[in-house]
Amino acid sequence: MNGAESLVRTLTAQGVDTCFANPGTSEMHFLKALDNPRMRSVLCLFEGVCTGAADGYYRMTDAPASTLLHLGPGLANGLANIHNAKRASSGMINVVGEHSSSHLKHDAPLTSDIEGLARPLSHWVRRVESSRAVAWDVAMAVGKANEYPGRIATLVLPGDTSWQDGGEYVAPPRVRAEVKQPDAARVESIAKVLHSGEPTLLVLAGRATRGRALELAGKLKAATGCRLATQFFCARSERGAGRVALERIPYAVDAALDYLKAFKHIVTVETTEPIAFFSYPDKPSLLKAPCTLVHPLAEIGEDGTAALDMLVQALGATSTQAVLQPRSNMAPPSGGLTPASIAQALAAALPEHCILVDESLTTGRETMSITAGAAPHDCINNMGGSIGYGTPVATGAALACPDRRVFCMVGDGSAMYTIQSLWTQARENLNITTIIFANNSYAILKAEYANMGAGAPSGRALSMIDIDRPRIDWLSMAKSMGVPAVAVDTAQAFYKTMTDSVREPGPRLIEVRL
Structure with missing residues (x-):
């Protein structure tokens, strides 16, 4: 089994079954190895489509896909949507082809510093050193991508590590990452804030805008009168009839300042305090009022669902029924497009x-x-x-x-x-x-x-x-x-x-x- 076959076999064994690909000459052995019934290969005509599609795939599954990118320029073409994926905490495994090790010294036209391009937008970067190391490096990449709440892993694959014999295949174990739990003392402190009755806004992000976390937030709203919101942009939120409604902090600075001035406390869940998207002349970057206090319930990378559950229990609100959004039954419009x-x-x-x-x-x-x-x-x-x-x-x-x-x-x-x-x-x-x-x-x-x-x-x-x-x-x-x-x-x-x-x-x- 050559290195490329080892790579695909390890990806599928570790639960990665989709590859968004834009291959080139250095990746032909990888391309051949993708002819595997357990792997779905999707051809994209631009690397930014590969990386953006991997982002969308993760947002709906909480499971990473792989990309196949051609050398440094191919990675560079995909970086804008890797940036968007990183900001959305989407997991992704980028496999970037490289010249064979013996060819690099000749400085061929497509030679570049792939690791240097990858590092600013990756949480983990590794260059495969031999065909026998491929499986273990891939397992590490999948483990990193699966870390909560999702990480960008970039694996540089020299051509010779693809085509050379990797020896007898030994399946690496899955790398399992622990989810960081919220601090209990922090939860108790925020429970006191909500007990106070002072105007409080919970700002939800990450995985706290869907599923059980959203239900728990709805219980907090019903029990304490706090309000629930997201930042203006949200990686993925569940919304509509029958779900807990979330307000949206306005994008425009003046509107956001006006919205947030009503709150004495802002409690953040898997996000930071609200900031302006850009800096503007004579306008602040931090959008809360000067007297507003910010309390992080769950930092980015911590389990927001667990934090909300702990807060609901601390407030004795486990039996509280959340108020759900009613169906609007909006009639089809008429007239012009506005x-x-x-x-x-x-x-x-x-x-x-x-x-x-x-x-x-x-x-x-x-x-x-x-x-x-x-x-x-x-x-x-x-x-x-x-x-x-x-x-x-x-x-x-x-x-x-x-x-x-x-x-x-x-x-x-x-x-x-x-x-x-x-x-x-x-x-x-x-x-x-x-x-x-x-x-x-x-x-x-x-x-x-x-x-x-x-x-x-x-x-x-x-x-x-x-x-x-x-x-x-x-x-x-x-x-x-x-x-x-x-x-x-x-x-x-x-x-x-x-x-x-x-x-x-x-x-x-x-x-x-x-």
Whole structure:
């Protein structure tokens, strides 16, 4: 058994059964080894799609996938979505091909410092030294990726370690990581805060925005009157009718300051205190009021569910019934396309247990409030802010949950970063409805231009954030990649097209012409 075969055998034995791949010459033996019935290999036409899809896969499964990237430039192409995955605490195993050890001294054109590229955005980096070490190195990488709440592991695989004989295969044991438990004294202190009756906001993140953790938070709200919120962006939250409702801290600094000033205490669960996404002239970076106290219940990397359970018990609220979000039964909208009518159409059209991936920026700002009472669904946001995450993450989420429809909302400027995702969606026949909000502009930058105190863009500045010369033909773009597409320009048509897209399997694209 050669090193590449040992690598794939170890991945599958350790529970990693999906590889998002963009291979090159140095990875041909790895590619051959992927011809394994226990491994699903998914071809992506750009490395940023590979890494973004691995992120989406983890967010829906809490289990890491592998990527296959070609040398340093291939890794570099994938780094933006590795950044987003790291910020979302998504586990991922990046296998990066490298020249054979004997070839490196010749400084061939594709030679680069792969470890140097990987380290800033990886929690663990290792170069395989021999074919006999492959299995053990892979086991370490999987163990690292599985650490709570999810870690980025990057394994550099020289070509000769792939093709050389690895000897008799010995399966490494699984590396099991302990989940760090919250501090009991900290829990007791926060219980006293909630007993005080002073205005308190619990800010939930990580895995605390779904499942049992969300139910426990609902008990705390019912028992003490505290309020529950997330940061503006959330890795994955369970929302909609029948679930505990979470407020959303506003994105805009002034709105966030106004929202947070009402609270004497902020309790954080798997997150930090609220901060501004950017720094602006004459505006603060920390968004809480000066007199507000911040209490970490569970730090990032600690078990937020366990912390909330301990807090519920400390408050004697185990039998308290959480108040759940009622169904809104939103009627389909009529008239023109506005952020409000778009959100209303979504609220009426979303099927039960769908997945909503949001990279809509300006157009989707009203989505969260209006869809709060929609059918139960999961929502995924961009935690790292690097553009081009939406369509790859939707691809990975659909592969992870083939029985659920995925809706991906993305602005036209953002979509152009990783539009190659459509090709993979068609090739794999994934149940994804991609919604392109086509305003022919980087509209978010027009707002930020004003927020930075630069006034209104005009002339050369405006031309750098408009993308209407030439206009992108989204219908032709989708058709060229095998995805049926339609354009809409009214709220009624948008609602109907969304509901129609659910009835047939496979991908669809809707261009929303604004």
